[in-house]
Amino acid sequence: DAMVIQNPRYQVTQFGKPVTLSCSQTLNHNVMYWYQQKSSQAPKLLFHYYDKDFNNEADTPDNFQSRRPNTSFCFLDIRSPGLGDAAMYLCATSRDLLAGVVQETQYFGPGTRLLVL
Amino acid sequence: KQEVTQIPAALSVPEGENLVLNCSFTDSAIYNLQWFRQDPGKGLTSLLLIQSSQREQTSGRLNASLDKSSGRSTLYIAASQPGDSATYLCAVRLGLNMRFGAGTRLTVKP
Numbered sequence: 001d002a003m004v005i006q007n008p009r010y011q012v013t014q015f016g017k018p019v020t021l022s023c024s025q026t027l028n029h030n031v032m033y034w035y036q037q038k039s040s041q042a043p044k045l046l047f048h049y050y051d052k053d054f055n056n057e058a059d060t061p062d063n064f065q066s067r068r069p070n071t072s073f074c075f076l077d078i079r080s081p082g083l084g085d086a087a088m089y090l091c092a093t094s095r096d097l098l099a100g101v102v103q104e105t106q107y108f109g110p111g112t113r114l115l116v117l
Numbered sequence: 118k119q120e121v122t123q124i125p126a127a128l129s130v131p132e133g134e135n136l137v138l139n140c141s142f143t144d145s146a147i148y149n150l151q152w153f154r155q156d157p158g159k160g161l162t163s164l165l166l167i168q169s170s171q172r173e174q175t176s177g178r179l180n181a182s183l184d185k186s187s188g189r190s191t192l193y194i195a196a197s198q199p200g201d202s203a204t205y206l207c208a209v210r211l212g213l214n215m216r217f218g219a220g221t222r223l224t225v226k227p
Contacts, residue, residue: 006160031213042121042206042217043161050213057214090160096213105151106215108160 003027004109006091012115013081021076021112023091032074033106034066035090043090049074050096078114086116119144121209123218130197131226138192138221140207145185147209152181152192155204155220164205165192197225 004025013019023032030051035043047056049068063085065077078085091109120143130136140150149168153161165174165181167190173182180193190207206220 004160033215040219042219045214045216048213055213088158092161105163105166107163108153110160111158113158 004091004093004107006089006109006112008112009110010113010115012117013078014117015082016080019078019081019114021078021089021091021114023074023076023109024072025091025093025107026072027093027095027107028071029093029095029107030071031094031096032068033092033094034064034074034076035092037088037090037111039087046076081114081116083116086114088113119147119209119211119216121207121216121218123205123207123221125221126219127222127224129224129226132197132199134197134225135193135195136197136223138194138205138207138223140190140192140218142188142190142209142216144209144211145188147185147211149210150181150183150190151208151210151215152179152190153206153208155206157204161206194223197223199225199227201225 007022033048034046037043046060067075088111090111092106094106095104122141151166152164155161167174167183178195183190202225204220204222208215208217
């Protein structure tokens with residue numbers, strides 16, 4: 001089945017130790033997103049790729065970076081995780097045409113729960 | 118800046134009851150509004166997508182309405198079941214940016 005896959009499902013890292021979360025999709029969607037969701041809060045968009053174009057949200061900390069080596073994969077790098085970065089990280093994809101004018105449903109992966117010790 | 122609010126934050130109802138979840142947003146210049154379901158510790162599942170030109174969408178026991186001028190959307194769930202227990206989030210879309218509400222946590226008691 002076509003889907004959005006996130007690995008790992010749970011990630012434990014140490015304070016300040018770099019960590020990478022991965023997302024892959026078989027939907028062949030041109031847009032991929034990374035969201036951060038803390039407990040009982042709304043998911044917050046960190047950045048998105050429209051095809052190869054990277055778009056950073058204004059309030060996303062520099063500690064967060066992303067890479068999209070090809071259509072199917074997207075990575076979230078946290079360079080120096082702090083305790084406040086513990087959260088669920090959600091990857092999503094969509095097929096968007098005409099630079100956002102024609103928009104379809106976003107499909108979400110199951111998320112990666114990050115714990116920072 | 119677009120703000121999305123969902124009231125109530127939590128709701129508990131007996132099985133079989135019809136219920137309405139509310140979503141409000143501050144900027145009416147949206148492209149679409151989407152309702153999602155999130156089970157504990159899981160990702161989001163899309164339930165209904167309403168384009169800005171539409172007034173409502175229906176899927177099975179779910180009906181979502183959109184009133185852009187007043188900045189409101191409702192999700193109506195008919196004949197609720199224990200399996201409907203989850204957090205329901207609404208999200209508005211402007212361009213490629215999607216802004217979520219914090220959700221309503223629904224519990225349907227058998």
